[in-house]
Amino acid sequence: MVVRELLVLLALSLPLAAQAKDRERCPYCKEDPSLMAGAGVLSHAPGVIADKGGEELIAKLPVSRWRFVETAHLRFASALGDSAIDQRDRERVEAELARLRAALPDVPSKPRKLDPWLRVHLQAMKGEEFYARFQALLQVKDADFSAERRLDAPYMGAGRFLGEKDKFEVVLHVSRENHRRFTESFSGVAVNDSFRWHFPGLHKLLVSVPVEDADLKDDRGLWPHIAHNLSHAFLCAYKHFSYDPPVWLDEGLAQALEKEFDPQSRTTEGEEGSLRDTKAPADFVAAATKLVASGKAPRLAQLMAAKDYSELGTDGSVTAWSITRFLMDAHGERYARFLGGIKGQLDAQGMPSGEDLPGLQRKLLRELWDWSPLDVDEAWRVWVKAGGHASGKQ
Ligand SMILES: [Zn+2]
């Protein structure tokens, strides 16, 4: 028995060792454990991605090279090449590189472009920063989540990653065709635009992005779009993805966090995926201010009734974003409890239940603020008129 196991191990380890040798070594962390630890990187090896190993991804979706990075809460698989640096964006990029250089001394200060390894290291760094931002918004920390559901404590889902059992994954494809083949391989549907998926048996969420269109080609446009998709994935995961969160709340939050990276950026949701939208109102603050001034803003009660993104429409999206910003900026502590209540509803048997979410929202507004949806509309209008957006993050 011992001998047989040893043989199996040898058989498995030989090809892996050969692959590791073939694998291009990262020139920044040099895969040195102490440098990697400083940069928050656990591994560059092709680990598990989706329902496959990273090696299978390499074999089935051939591109010049896949690069992998795993951090405490995320895994990225990227087939992307170099990214140009927009002159108008140089200051922001150099500030990010300076943060990375604190851990990795070989990171250049004024590169002409971002090479693929720099890009994955920046994604790893910004991904973890974004995870921390999201946890702060929910007012939770890693220690609040245990590997299994605990029956002796308030309900927090069933895993260590906001309530899911495994890490969040982001797969960046160099072509739409590869993205279509990849999404079809686990969901059965070849999808055109960015796509999010929950693997029920594996209890993890994945984002797949076709990085083909001009507006996603460089990191300036790509990162806010990834953040939008991760916001949806994180909120769905919170206390385990057992039912869809209310559309206005989910979309309002994703837009708000996307715009913290770039106020001009906007991702819209369609039938089969999300798309970085270049035709949306460029200035959401102006659009929200105008809606309030005209008295034509949709009511929160209408937003709460929307069952999909198309029902929100442009005015609904702007209003959902603006109300979200109001709750985050002026009522952060109660907003965190509001999200926690909506994501963690249990039925009489103690099982997660998405029953009557409009009713649940009304109940939580009453409990936390003593507000009706009409009171929210009124308080939000006062906040917008008083220049609330100018004092917040956007
Ligand atoms: Zn590295």
Ligand SMILES: [Zn+2]
């Ligand atoms: Zn969205």
